[in-house]
Amino acid sequence: MAPRQPLLLRLAGGLETRPVKAALSLLILVSVLPIQGLEDELRPYFLGIFGVELLLRAALLRQRGRERSRLDVVLFAFDVIAWLSFLPLERLLDAHAAHALPVLRLTRLFLLLRFTREIAIDLYAIMTRRELLEQFGLVTLAVWGLAFGASVLLSHLAISHDYDGRGPVPDTTFFDRIWWSFRQLESADNLVANLHVHPVVAVLSLGLTMVGVFITSFIIGIGANVVDQVVRAARRRPVGYAGHALVIGPVHEAEMLVQEFVRLYERHRALRSIRLSELWVWLVRRGPPPTRHALPRMALLGTEDDPPAYLYAPRMRWVAYRTGDSAQPEALGLVGAAGAKRALILARPDAGPDADAVTAMALSSFRTQNRRGHVFVEVQESKNRDLLQAVGGPGTYPLDMQRFLGFFLCQHLITPGVEALYTDLMTADGSEFYTHIFLGEEAVRTVAALGEGPGGEISFSRMARAACQNNVILAGVFLGDAVPERRAGELVSTEGLVQWLNPLLDPPE
CATH class of the missing domain: 3.40.50.720 (NAD(P)-binding Rossmann-like Domain)
Known part of the structure; x- marks a missing residue:
């Protein structure tokens, strides 16, 4: 049997359980709430809780040795930075350096990536596949190609229009027209409000909006495919159960x-x-x-x-x-x-x-x-x-x-x-059978206490009466020459034991 792990590593293994992940995620979200005085009040608790987590993460990282990945090292570095952000650095740094503290506090949000790392890794692996990259590249090229073409047409025709929401001003740039064309593709809400505009603008807006609807449907299809692959990838991960x-x-x-x-x-x-x-x-x-x-x-x-x-x-x-x-x-x-x-x-x-x-x-x-x-x-x-x-x-x-x-x-x-x-x-509707093997000194003494006579013989009748007092109907016993062994975390082996049902009724010869 493998040696028992130290207490520190056993506690560190609990960091990957769902309740602990949920609790740490909630604390991270609370720590970044923009409520005045909240962080100062909870600072000692944050330092203590996340300090213990940092210690356990370090123990796990050390145990893995050469098997640890680069991602593990990067996430541990963010753990260190996030823990440092809980320190009262605004009292130690000058005013100029203190402007960077809000950015330092936002690094705590990166800790949430650790709790969703499996999904993030699956999503990254799916999104970077060649076929999906080609599809995203095709959509990107089509969108910006259409926006660029429409902007070139509007620029050469020198059509005056409110492209940037400031009115038909003469200083509208080429990039303003590109952004206006892109917005027609992006959402049908950006279609020109009425037909009191230049006919070319109305036709381009309507055409780009219709093409944008098809492109959006295509993107939704890609997204549905990605979600389906993420779900299937989740079913290819080990269940993480033991003793099940x-x-x-x-x-x-x-x-x-x-x-x-x-x-x-x-x-x-x-x-x-x-x-x-x-x-x-x-x-x-x-x-x-x-x-x-x-x-x-x-x-x-x-x-x-x-x-x-x-x-x-x-x-x-x-x-x-x-x-x-x-x-x-x-x-x-x-x-x-x-x-x-x-x-x-x-x-x-x-x-x-x-x-x-x-x-x-x-x-x-x-x-x-x-x-x-x-x-x-x-x-x-x-x-x-x-x-x-x-x-x-x-x-x-x-x-x-x-x-x-x-x-x-x-x-x-x-x-x-x-x-x-x-x-x-x-079935679970009734009283199903249970098998129990009495092992250990305490269990043996309990059974031996039922013995009678100088030899300490144990009668089945007395065992049945003792069981009945505990709302158990004793149906039989096991007979054997050797005491079975039970290892930690394992079931008792019944090899070599013979079932004897209802010893009070002797079968006919």
Whole structure:
């Protein structure tokens, strides 16, 4: 397991979270408000808050070493300049140098670029593509070419007109006519107000305005294309999740599955609360990070460019979608496969008889990045179950859907109405099953306290009564020879453990 990062670097990592970005952006905007006396009153707070941010930025910059980019260095330089602008420099500098202080304070606005750097980088990369540069160049050439031609015509004909809003004065220059022509192209509001002008001026104004409408429509089309590419570029960025659930495969047809996951997350969220003691142990005593949040942090990896329509529902706002081939490591990196706690790999019906082979490729690619997460794999043919188990290794659970559905139909025929029981046990509408492995000294002592007799034997009846007192129905236990291990941030492995459901009922021989 990798060594724990120092406290300073752990705090610095929080600078990239959305709440911190929003808070710092708000403070920057408040600091540049033109309210007399506001900055003097809040100066100590600004110096302290942005001083801590500067210290954390320096720690991050030092950690990256040679991997830091020029943009990181430039942004850090603006951080230093912005922090210096909070100092009472007007008391230290003379009157002549103090005139530059407003410009120095405006450098704080450059800090906002840091919080939108990903979008800014994508926008710059899109705007500087050759095809877009050619389109913008064509529009620019057409606009200024038409304005120049109209200005030349008006100059040679020496037509008197109010080109600059001062009336038909004789000292109108060639550049005034160019600007007047450009304004006719720029907006239809600049069309001549009436026809009591020279006919050439009226015709030119009308013609330039009509051409300007088409040029504006062309520019709007380019802008819509740029926005669409920016949105698509945002979907090619990693989700930045860790300890989340991952669904791979035909997710557009998995609406019910994703909705159930989200409902379970929301149900758990109502049962959890934030504890300051956990934060103290994590930050000071280098304990495990708090895991009380229960937002539906899910990532979906599909093959279609557009996300599923059900993701636009209000409760789905924390579910991220990315496009890519599930067998490619780059696509798995977009959905944070390396940090996923659990993954569901759905079979692809469009693969036909090769569906399990495609699933095995996705499972193998996932395991190259994540060896500790639990993986639930949908199997189309029962004979491939052992193969997928061997490919995935420990923590892999092949789900033989045909066998499962066959058993379900048989049980439904034998016991009509059993679907209500499954609804109660397998959906968020009822009381679903939970598996808990008691590990650690405190947990072991708690269980051992239920022992009876000189040997400390623990009866299932007494365990069931103790669980019932805590509003839990104990359905069974795990049996095994070795105590499973749990690493920080990982799920408990159930390899080598055998489920024993309802030990009070001995099965017939």
